[in-house]
Amino acid sequence: MKIDNLLTDEAVAAEMGVRLAQARIARAFTQAQLAAAAGVSKRTVERLEDGQPTQMAVLIRCLRALGLLENLERLLPAQPTNPMDLLRARRAPRQRVRSSAQVEHGVAEIPAKPWVWGDQR
Template identity: 55%
Template sequence: MNISNLSSDEAVLGELGQRLARLRLSRGTTQEQLAEAAGVSKRTVQRLEDGTPGQLTNLIRCLRALERLDALDVLLPADTPSPIDLLERRGQPRQRARPGVAEPSMRPWTWGDEK
């Protein structure tokens, strides 16, 4: 199953659980061995694989124990500047806006009919 925005929360949890189970089995690891390596209970691993809602920390621990924590980087990649941003900045570091600090060259906005 492909996970999409149309998938229900339960369907996504179920699919993630099945994928975790397949990954564990492909490594020849039992639920008990994974639980011990991840520092969680065997019941926690069973719940994750069953698609039962749980804590994200437990999934992270299991992925780390299976040496696949890098999969989360694909899930939510780091924000990188667009090529256009890079061209406009020409290698200069991005300047963050500072709330409440106006640039010196900026004048207050007016309607244009004030004299």
């Protein structure tokens, strides 16, 4: 089964469980052996392979025990930082400077207090 956006969360978890079981069997591990290598209970491995909710740390431990942890790099590769984004983050927000023409014509006058409804004169 292909994992894509059309699948429900439960279907994705079930497929991941099937794939984890296939990887375990390909390495000739029993569930008990994988559990011991990962430092979790056999029941936890069973739940993970059944697609039931477990903690992410359990998946990471099982992938590490199966020698598959580095595959997560392909799943979520590090995103390179854009140098321009770094420069923008360092700069303080600039305030707009009013032109002298606006000040001379009274356009740039700042009211003494904010305008509220019913305050028209």
